[in-house]
Amino acid sequence: MNYFSGLFQYNKWLCTGIVAFCVLTIAANVTKVETTPAFIWGMYSEKEAPVPDYRILQVVINDSIPLDYSSHYSDASRFYLLSPLSYYWAIAENDGTDPEETYYRKKLGKYFNLLNGVEGDLFNDSLSVASFMKWYSDYLEVTTHTRINKLEVNILELAYNGEGRPEVQQESTLVKWNRP
Amino acid sequence: MEQTVGGELHIFKGYRDRLCRIVFTLIFISLIYSFFSHTLISQLQRPVLKFPSTDPTYLIFHLLRLPGMISGHLLVASCFDALLFLSCLCCLIYPRRRFWVFLFFFLYLFYFIIFNSYGLHHTHSKVAVLLLPIPFLVRDDQGFLLLWRGLRYYTCYIYASAFLWKLIRGSWIFPEQGMLIMKRNVTASVYFNPQSILSRIYSWIFQHPAIPDLLFKTGFVLEGFFIIGFFTRRMDKYLFGLSVLLPLGFLLVADALFFELAFLAVTFYSWGQSAREDGSLPSIIKKP
Numbered sequence: 477m478n479y480f481s482g483l484f485q486y487n488k489w490l491c492t493g494i495v496a497f498c499v500l501t502i503a504a505n506v507t508k509v510e511t512t513p514a515f516i517w518g519m520y521s522e523k524e525a526p527v528p529d530y531r532i533l534q535v536v537i538n539d540s541i542p543l544d545y546s547s548h549y550s551d552a553s554r555f556y557l558l559s560p561l562s563y564y565w566a567i568a569e570n571d572g573t574d575p576e577e578t579y580y581r582k583k584l585g586k587y588f589n590l591l592n593g594v595e596g597d598l599f600n601d602s603l604s605v606a607s608f609m610k611w612y613s614d615y616l617e618v619t620t621h622t623r624i625n626k627l628e629v630n631i632l633e634l635a636y637n638g639e640g641r642p643e644v645q646q647e648s649t650l651v652k653w654n655r656p
Numbered sequence: 657m658e659q660t661v662g663g664e665l666h667i668f669k670g671y672r673d674r675l676c677r678i679v680f681t682l683i684f685i686s687l688i689y690s691f692f693s694h695t696l697i698s699q700l701q702r703p704v705l706k707f708p709s710t711d712p713t714y715l716i717f718h719l720l721r722l723p724g725m726i727s728g729h730l731l732v733a734s735c736f737d738a739l740l741f742l743s744c745l746c747c748l749i750y751p752r753r754r755f756w757v758f759l760f761f762f763l764y765l766f767y768f769i770i771f772n773s774y775g776l777h778h779t780h781s782k783v784a785v786l787l788l789p790i791p792f793l794v795r796d797d798q799g800f801l802l803l804w805r806g807l808r809y810y811t812c813y814i815y816a817s818a819f820l821w822k823l824i825r826g827s828w829i830f831p832e833q834g835m836l837i838m839k840r841n842v843t844a845s846v847y848f849n850p851q852s853i854l855s856r857i858y859s860w861i862f863q864h865p866a867i868p869d870l871l872f873k874t875g876f877v878l879e880g881f882f883i884i885g886f887f888t889r890r891m892d893k894y895l896f897g898l899s900v901l902l903p904l905g906f907l908l909v910a911d912a913l914f915f916e917l918a919f920l921a922v923t924f925y926s927w928g929q930s931a932r933e934d935g936s937l938p939s940i941i942k943k944p
Contacts, residue, residue, distance in 0.1 A: 479809070483802050490799065494806060505817070512713035512769070513787070515780060517814045519879070520872075520910060521821035524836035530843040546845035547852070551913035552693035555775055560705055563776035567705075576709060597718050604704045614701040619694050634847060636839070640862030642847045 529635040529645055533561055536628040537616065553619055561629065564608050565650055567600065574600040609653040627653040672792075672800055675922070676751035679788045682919045683760075684744050686785050689915075695771060696740075697726055698733035703774035711778060714769060723770045739763060747789070757792045764789070781912075784919040808923040811899060812885035819879035834872030834909065835865050841911040868909065875905050885924075896924035 483491040497514065504514040535543035535557075545557040566575050577599040581588050591598065613624045629650040634642035690696050706723065708714035717723055726736050740763045746756035768786050772778045787810065791803035822828045839862070846855045861867050878898055884891050899921040903914040 479802075479805065483806075486798055486802055490794075490802075501813075510711050510778065512711055512778075513783075515783060517780070517817040518821045519818035519906075520833075520837050521818060521825050521827050523825055523827045523830055524833055524840065526832060526836060530839060532844040532847065542848070544848045546848050546911075547854075550689065550693040551781075551915075552690060552695045555777070555779065556693075556695055556700070559775050559777045560703070563705055563707065576707070579710075594719055597721060598708055598715065600705050604706075607704045611701060611704045615694075615703075618699060618701060632847070634843060636862060638863075640859035641850060642843050 529633045530642065532632050532634060533558070533565065533650065534630040534632050534647075535561070535616075536630070537620070537622060537624055538626050539628070541622065543616070543620070549619065556615065557619065560608070561612060564605070564612075565629075565631070567605055568650060572602060572605060574605075576600075609651060613653065613655065625655045627651075629653075672797055673751040675804075676757075676792050677748055678922060679792070679919075680744055680747040680751075680760075682922070683785050683788065684741075684748065686782075686916050686919075687741055687744060695775075696733075696737045697767065697770055698730060698737045700727055700733070700770075700774060702728050702730070705776060706773050707776040707778070708773060709778060714773060714778070717766075717769050718773070722766065723773050726766065727770055727774060736763065736766070740767060747792070751792070754793060754795065757789050761786075761789045761793065781914045781916050784916045788919060788922075804923065807920070809886065811920040811923050812882045812895070814917075814920070815879040815882035815899070815902065816886070819876060819882070822876050822879070828873060828876045831869050832865070834868030834870070835862070837872065838862075838868050838909055841909075845911060871905070871909055875902065875909070878902060878905075892924040896921050899924060 480491060480495070483494060500511060500514040504511050505516055508516065510516045535545065537543055543557070545554050549557060567573065570578060577595070580591070580599075584590070595601070609627065613627055616622070616627070617624050629652075631648045631650050632644055633646040635645050637643050687696075691699075694700075706718065708718040726732055740760070743756050743760035743763060746753070747760055750756060764786055768782055771782065787807060791800050791807060794800050794803060827833045838858070842858050846858050849855050879902065881891075881898060882895060885895050900918045903918045906912050906914050
């Protein structure tokens with residue numbers, strides 16, 4: 477409280493701003509709706525559900541070069557190599573519809589129509605999804621310094637053996653792409 | 657640094673400028689890292705999928721089509737990146753010229769939103785770079801000191817909040833939590849590089865479930881240690897060390913490098929900090 481009284485003595489408007497930020501942060505934590513800059517710092521606090529196997533993506537460049545996004549790049553590069561691809565996978569698993577759109581439809585119900593006209597600004601439409609692999613290959617070219625003509629993305633289902641090593645249980649293809 | 661008879665420490669000449677240079681040197685390193693990681697806006701190759709999610713700030717940015725306007729045009733994105741670097745460098749060279757700090761803060765807010773929107777995940781690693789310039793936005797030293805101390809409290813909040821969430825959700829008593837977090841995040845790395853030293857270490861850890869459990873619980877306790885920071889500054893040197901150590905722990909357990917988050921450790925270091933040990937305000941702040 478000492479801090480806030482000092483802040484109030486210094487400038488009541490600044491103090492009001494900081495208090496509003498604190499209130500917004502508390503509200504964000506209670507409602508679990510993050511509102512930048514009121515962040516929620518959970519840091520792996522959600523209880524992890526045990527799973528029988530782990531699904532990862534395998535990217536093969538030009539039929540021959542496997543992309544090791546897990547260790548050969550900086551963390552920020554890895555984030556951009558994997559996270560958009562994972563979201564593309566989530567869209568594919570959601571029958572080509574943006575999972576966020578599905579979420580909003582469920583939450584808003586009949587009021588979803590209010591978003592008519594701005595849906596394209598908030599959700600990924602089929603056109604964006606269709607142009608994703610072209611973007612991904614362009615980004616890969618810059619990151620890996622390799623000319624990309626073909627891309628194959630596979631889903632690997634891995635289970636750990638007794639020696640703590642993952643082994644492939646099942647493999648399926650997410651997408652195959654050729655440069656037009 | 658000057659000490660008065662009453663034991664209160666005054667801000668010494670050049671303290672704010674020095675701190676500003678330290679902060680913007682760290683930020684400049686972060687920008688260089690982004691450049692070599694191909695994650696500056698001009699390097700993103702005009703991304704197509706976006707993720708405003710449910711965050712109202714992101715929603716407003718996307719409704720105004722601001723991220724697309726910048727990232728969708730190479731020339732605009734290149735100018736944006738150049739200005740981001742320039743403003744950071746100017747903050748380093750001219751720490752008292754608040755115009756550059758304002759410009760940098762404004763540009764970095766855009767960068768932060770765009771990076772997370774087109775990265776399709778709202779990561780928190782760059783929050784430190786977004787928040788650290790804020791105290792330098794105010795004109796006078798009193799205001800600066802108050803906001804700097806506020807930022808120190810916010811750093812305490814980050815880790816204390818992580819501690820409380822684990823406590824409330826009960827994940828700290830779940831014996832498999834550490835192991836499951838580790839497996840979820842490092843499986844690809846262990847699979848693609850089975851012969852690397854790190855993969856062998858992980859495989860060995862997976863055969864000894866008590867180790868990841870111990871690591872997770874240790875992290876949980878260390879996060880709780882930051883609650884002390886709300887009541888005293890006496891432990892700041894330990895909190896400084898912990899705020900560097902914990903991001904290293906995230907790297908080991910979750911294979912996520914939150915190195916920018918470690919920048920907030922500077923808020924615990926007393927580079928001639930002008931505040932009394934009991935946490936009350938220095939005399940220069942008190943108005944007559």
